[in-house]
Amino acid sequence: MMGHEAFDVDVAAYALDALPSQERRAFETHLATCADCQRELVSLQRVAAGIGASTDPMNPPAGLRARVLSRATAQPQDLPVPNTAVPVAGRPVPRVPGRYGVWLALAASIACVGLLGTYAWALRAQLTTTRELLADLSVRTEALRAQLASARQDSATLTNAVNVIRSGRVIKVDLRGQGTAPDAAARALVGQGGGLVFNADHLPPLARDRSYQLWVFAQGSSEPIGAGTFDVDASGSSTMAIGLPAGVTVVAALAVTDEPKGGSPRPTTSPLLLGKPVAN
Numbered sequence: 001m002m003g004h005e006a007f008d009v010d011v012a013a014y015a016l017d018a019l020p021s022q023e024r025r026a027f028e029t030h031l032a033t034c035a036d037c038q039r040e041l042v043s044l045q046r047v048a049a050g051i052g053a054s055t056d057p058m059n060p061p062a063g064l065r066a067r068v069l070s071r072a073t074a075q076p077q078d079l080p081v082p083n084t085a086v087p088v089a090g091r092p093v094p095r096v097p098g099r100y101g102v103w104l105a106l107a108a109s110i111a112c113v114g115l116l117g118t119y120a121w122a123l124r125a126q127l128t129t130t131r132e133l134l135a136d137l138s139v140r141t142e143a144l145r146a147q148l149a150s151a152r153q154d155s156a157t158l159t160n161a162v163n164v165i166r167s168g169r170v171i172k173v174d175l176r177g178q179g180t181a182p183d184a185a186a187r188a189l190v191g192q193g194g195g196l197v198f199n200a201d202h203l204p205p206l207a208r209d210r211s212y213q214l215w216v217f218a219q220g221s222s223e224p225i226g227a228g229t230f231d232v233d234a235s236g237s238s239t240m241a242i243g244l245p246a247g248v249t250v251v252a253a254l255a256v257t258d259e260p261k262g263g264s265p266r267p268t269t270s271p272l273l274l275g276k277p278v279a280n
């Protein structure tokens with residue numbers, strides 16, 4: 001079964017009814033089980049409706065199809081037979097198209113087929129343009145989504161930070177660099193309400209599949225509890241504001257280790273940052 005990525009652009013074409021039938025069936029099978037595509041389709045259909053309303057429809061000239069079909073299906077015996085009979089008194093002479101008429105009909109058929117071809121070509125060009133436009137739109141939508149997720153993250157960080165500052169008693173923890181990160185330093189503020197604001201600087205960059213993990217030692221326990229993972233920017237800095245792990249009321253120490261992406265249930269490497277609450 002193909003993944004969602006394989007259908008990213010197909011959603012746009014599908015919304016325009018521009019998918020070839022084989023692709024359409026494959027996409028519909030995927031669509032039935034993919035909430036992302038269903039959501040995307042609804043929003044793209046709105047866009048497509050807007051495009052349809054603002055673009056001149058490219059309809060073939062009225063009656064063109066009927067004319068072409070009648071030319072194409074006309075049998076030789078349907079064409080008038082050359083008439084050599086002498087006029088009968090009182091009756092009109094039948095019209096005689098003769099050979100010239102047959103050639104005229106053929107020329108008209110060719111002209112009609114040519115027009116249809118031009119029409120199909122123009123329609124295809126329009127669909128290609130619209131497909132590209134929608135693909136571009138979905139890329140931009142994706143970028144906006146990423147920005148929104150990032151903004152939500154910032155907002156959550158700020159809310160947590162404000163909660164720490166507002167709490168009556170704030171404990172400060174200074175962490176010093178250890179082992180392979182001697183220049184690293186970090187500071188954490190732990191609020192009475194269980195919030196924690198953490199800032200680290202000069203941490204070395206990690207491989208793509210690794211992240212830093214913050215650990216909390218609760219008072220009276222030597223078992224570190226994972227409090228969240230983070231990545232550092234180009235200068236080795238990171239800031240986060242989080243809630244303390246459930247059950248932790250008094251922080252005895254904080255540590256940071258280098259762990260596989262997503263974090264570990266318990267530390268798998270030696271601490272790169274370590275610190276205890278500053279007495280005040």
Ligand SMILES: [Zn+2]
Pocket residue numbers: 003004005007030034035036037
């Ligand atoms: Zn999908």
